[in-house]
Amino acid sequence: MAWLDLRFALVALLSMPLFLGLAMGIGALLRPLQSHVQACTAELSVALQESLAGIRVVKAFAREPQQMAHVDRVATALYEAYLRVAHVQALNLPLLTLLLSLAIALTLYIGGQQVIDGTLQLGSLVAATGYLAQLAQPLRRLSWLTGMASRCQAGGARLFEVLDTSPQLRERPYARDLTRVEGRVHVDHVNFHYTDGVPVLRDVSFRAEPGTVTAFLGSTGSGKTTLAHLIPRFYDVSSGRITVDDMDIRDVSLASLRRQIGMVMQDTLLFSTTIRDNITYGLDDVSEEVIIAAAKAARAHDFIMQFPDGYDTWVGERGVTLSGGQRQRIAMARAFVRDPRVLILDDATSSVDMETEWLIQQALTELMAGRTTLIIAQRLRTLKMADTILVLEQGRIVRRGPHCELVEQPGLYRRIYELQLRDQDGTETALPTSCNSALASGDSALASSPADRRA
Numbered sequence: 001m002a003w004l005d006l007r008f009a010l011v012a013l014l015s016m017p018l019f020l021g022l023a024m025g026i027g028a029l030l031r032p033l034q035s036h037v038q039a040c041t042a043e044l045s046v047a048l049q050e051s052l053a054g055i056r057v058v059k060a061f062a063r064e065p066q067q068m069a070h071v072d073r074v075a076t077a078l079y080e081a082y083l084r085v086a087h088v089q090a091l092n093l094p095l096l097t098l099l100l101s102l103a104i105a106l107t108l109y110i111g112g113q114q115v116i117d118g119t120l121q122l123g124s125l126v127a128a129t130g131y132l133a134q135l136a137q138p139l140r141r142l143s144w145l146t147g148m149a150s151r152c153q154a155g156g157a158r159l160f161e162v163l164d165t166s167p168q169l170r171e172r173p174y175a176r177d178l179t180r181v182e183g184r185v186h187v188d189h190v191n192f193h194y195t196d197g198v199p200v201l202r203d204v205s206f207r208a209e210p211g212t213v214t215a216f217l218g219s220t221g222s223g224k225t226t227l228a229h230l231i232p233r234f235y236d237v238s239s240g241r242i243t244v245d246d247m248d249i250r251d252v253s254l255a256s257l258r259r260q261i262g263m264v265m266q267d268t269l270l271f272s273t274t275i276r277d278n279i280t281y282g283l284d285d286v287s288e289e290v291i292i293a294a295a296k297a298a299r300a301h302d303f304i305m306q307f308p309d310g311y312d313t314w315v316g317e318r319g320v321t322l323s324g325g326q327r328q329r330i331a332m333a334r335a336f337v338r339d340p341r342v343l344i345l346d347d348a349t350s351s352v353d354m355e356t357e358w359l360i361q362q363a364l365t366e367l368m369a370g371r372t373t374l375i376i377a378q379r380l381r382t383l384k385m386a387d388t389i390l391v392l393e394q395g396r397i398v399r400r401g402p403h404c405e406l407v408e409q410p411g412l413y414r415r416i417y418e419l420q421l422r423d424q425d426g427t428e429t430a431l432p433t434s435c436n437s438a439l440a441s442g443d444s445a446l447a448s449s450p451a452d453r454r455a
């Protein structure tokens with residue numbers, strides 16, 4: 001165009017900032033709208049995820065119409081948010097095309113005058129407008145890019161919110177690997193809070209030795225789970241310290257610490273893969289014999305073999321194709337395979353039948369043998385098995401000792417025993433209910449120790 005006539009080139013060049021300014025203006029308009037789309041998409045994901053994951057609760061409470069109305073409301077909000085974006089984007093291309101058409105009109109006006117004056121050939125004018133019209137394609141792309149860029153910016157902002165979150169729990173630079181430990185756990189004057197000013201654990205201290213069982217008991221919200229979560233360092237203590245074999249757990253690498261610890265919690269999570277992969281989770285090259293031995297010890301082998309595919313049976317998402325008791329025993333087999341020195345257990349098996357409970361109890365006893373066991377106790381059988389029971393109240397240890405001692409003393413344990421546990425005593429005939437009755441029944445003092453009762 002410059003070769004034909006410098007003025008044509010100037011018209012084309014001067015229109016460029018206008019194109020760019022328009023694109024940027026539209027981009028600025030689109031960005032908050034795109035952020036809103038992202039927020040609405042997230043809200044719809046949550047609504048759908050909750051409705052589907054909690055489908056049984058929804059059905060049980062006959063809340064389908066309300067749940068559907070909620071999803072509908074959120075989906076409509078997303079639809080409207082997209083519509084607002086579409087409205088602005090729909091302006092983009094026509095405005096850019098209008099600007100281009102104005103530039104072409106200006107060229108025709110200037111060039112047309114010159115053609116009439118005879119200072120420009122008609123062919124040159126046609127060529128110049130043709131060149132300008134060639135800008136249409138890149139302009140279309142610019143309009144598309146504007147929309148895309150604002151969408152990426154809104155999405156990126158949310159993504160970086162997550163990526164930039166620094167983990168609260170950090171390994172120290174000089175963290176050592178914890179090699180095979182004996183499993184001596186010492187919780188030393190530990191205080192903990194999730195939120196500043198709201199203490200959850202207060203001055204908790206205890207020692208747990210290898211081969212012993214320490215049970216946590218307390219009313220709901222007293223801090224039992226929190227205490228269990230501090231040992232594998234899911235959270236750091238707010239003050240005080242926790243040691244394993246006299247090593248502060250903050251001085252060792254997280255992976256090596258957690259390799260020493262096996263956890264079987266109430267809400268056992270299984271992955272959607274085979275039973276075999278769930279048992280060997282996180283370990284390579286585990287032999288078939290080891291897997292079967294672990295499953296047998298966890299009293300899981302028999303029910304696994306009843307499935308047509310045995311150990312290759314595919315477990316549904318979060319283990320939904322298995323019963324609660326089966327899931328728990330697979331989780332125990334997982335713990336057996338890892339052979340941890342420290343075991344953290346939640347013995348809640350309220351949702352299983354008596355026979356399964358008995359099988360789980362047997363598996364638990366076998367799993368605990370020779371290890372340091374910390375157990376969130378729900379049942380009398382477990383409490384009687386424990387060498388030490390720590391009774392927690394509002395994050396503080398208010399009583400400690402074996403069942404036979406605590407049940408004799410007035411206080412929280414006695415109250416819990418009377419209110420919740422005594423009914424279970426009828427099924428515990430094999431075990432003495434107090435130190436005195438053990439002695440009265442002719443057992444030696446040694447034989448009445450929890451370790452012996454376990455044996």
Ligand SMILES: Nc1ncnc2c1ncn2[C@@H]1O[C@H](COP(=O)(O)OP(=O)(O)OP(=O)(O)O)[C@@H](O)[C@H]1O
Nearest residue numbers: 194195200218219220221222223224225226227376
């Ligand atoms: N992730 C968290 N963030 C903030 N507060 C929490 C968190 N987890 C637990 N809490 C609070 O800490 C307190 C102790 O909770 P914790 O789960 O340890 O109690 P618990 O004794 O195990 O109760 P339960 O027997 O009902 O399981 C509760 O008041 C609870 O609300």
